[in-house]
Amino acid sequence: MKKNFTLFIISDLISQFSAGIVLAALNWYIIDVYQSNSLVATIANINVIAGLIISLVAVGLLKRMNSKRIALMSYFFRVIFIALPLILLKLGIDDRLAIYLLALSNGIGWNLYFPASKDILNSFTVEENTLQLNSFAEISMQVGLFSAALVSGILYRYIGFENILLLGTSLFFVALVIFALVKYQESDKVEAIEQQGVFAYLIGHKWLLILGLVLYIPFIGANVINTTLPGYIQAHLSGNSISYGFTDTMYGVGACLAGVLLPVIAKFINKEHLIFPLFSIAVLLGVVLVLNHSLALTAGYIFLLGSVGPAIRTIIYTRTMEMVPGKLLGPLVSVWNFINLIFQFVANYSVGRVMDIVGPQWGFMIYASTMLLGILLFIGIKNRYRA
Structure with missing residues (x-):
């Protein structure tokens, strides 16, 4: 195993790194060539719409198909x-069409891959190592996705x-070849549906x-950061592509630190009691970034946000794996992902409009509002969650 x-x-790790370098380059290319935060948000929403459609398909696929095949399909797309x-682009054809197709790459690929990969990850876990493996998987994602930005x-x-x-x-091709070598114990999909459907x-x-x-709000927040950061760095802080890449990378560094420290902290503090303070820190940092004018401090603030959001995800997903029957986990994540994408669409549209009309720094106010919503929702279910 x-x-x-x-x-x-x-x-x-390789696939997330590849996605990270492409996504960061795409966002900066749009700001560099078109000077439009709204276009960055539009590209993000093409990603979301593709994700909405694929999430519906993924629920059915995970009920009937081998998770490994679904993940391999995601690499192919x-x-x-x-x-x-x-x-x-090489042929000099309309570069906007190329940009839209790149958005589809992440929208289709990620939303097929994520629930399938969680299903596969679940096959490697036992009760004693659930938090450790989830922390390790979070480190992998953050090292690949955000550290690629620099x-x-x-x-x-x-x-x-x-x-x-x-x-x-x-x-991505190298990642596909390596993934094809992975072997694991696949759940019986037909039996799972006969016993109890996800709905x-x-x-x-x-x-x-x-x-x-609540689980996906840190994802939405990270997406808001991705949409906000290029225009924020260029227009608000007068930075360049390297300073943008370095700042974005600090999110990944923070996430890796959280992944390493969380299992250690959980030995001394009930991890469920960390959720409210972590959300509160995220809200405060979002407000601070609205008022910020320092490029150096921005990197530090993004580092802290990187420590907070992934930690929340890891804690809640670990608890989910403890509560939800393993055979239903992949389809359940697909349903959650579908709901999350609807919220992402609204958040992306709001960020693009607000940044172009009011100012690029105000994208972080939407981030703060998103994380505040996470606090309110968690308060509503905390008794059931901790039961």
């Missing part, structure tokens, strides 16, 4: 939807956007819908 888990994590825009910022300046896409395509389970446990929102 250790060898297969290692292969799974290596593949995940990502390779195709990065390679096609690269060809369009590399992307440097590469953007010295080799250009098109060469970053070429690198991203190659890395029937949710009807009997309605509060889990709210828990899903």
Whole structure:
């Protein structure tokens, strides 16, 4: 099992790194060429709409198909939807079409991959190692996804956007090959549906819908940061692609630190009692970033946000794995992901409009409001959650 888990994590790390360098380069390319925060938000919402559609498909697929096949499909879509825009850009065809296709790469690929990968991760866990494996998986995602931003910022300046896409395509292909070698114990999908369907389970446990929102609000917050940061760095702080990449990377550094420290802290403090303080810190930092004018301090604040959001996700997802039957976990995550994408759409639209009309720094006020919603929702279910 250790060898297969290692292969799974290596593949995940490479794929998240590839997604990270492409996403960071795409966001900066839009700001660099079009000077439009609204276009950054529009691209994010194309990602969301594709994700909404794919999430509906993913629920059915996870009931009937092998999770590994679904994850491999996600890699295939990502390779195709990065390679096609690269060809369009090389041929000098409309670069907006290339941008829209890149948004589809993440929208389709991520929303197929995420629930399938969680299903596979669940097969490696036992009660004693659930928090440790979830923390390790969170570290993998953050090292790959956000730490790639610094590399992307440097590469953007010295080799250009098109060469970053070429690198991203190659890395996704390598990740696909490694993932194909992973072996694990697959749940019996047909038996799971005969015993209890995910929707029937949710009807009997309605509060889990709210828990899903609380789980995904840090995801929504991270997406708001991704949408806000390019315009915030360029227009509000007069930074360049390298300073943007470095600042974005600090989120990943903070997330890695949280992944390492959380299992240690959980030995001394009940991890469930950390959720409210972590959300509160996120709200405060969002307000501070609205008032901030220092590029150096911004990196520090983003580092702290990176420590907070992923820690909340890890704690809640670990608790979810303890409560929800393993055979229903993948489909349940897909349902949650669908609801999350609706909220992401609203948040992205709001961020783009507010930044262009009021000012780029006000995107972080939407972040603070999003995390405040997380506090209110968690207060509403905390008794059931801790039961």
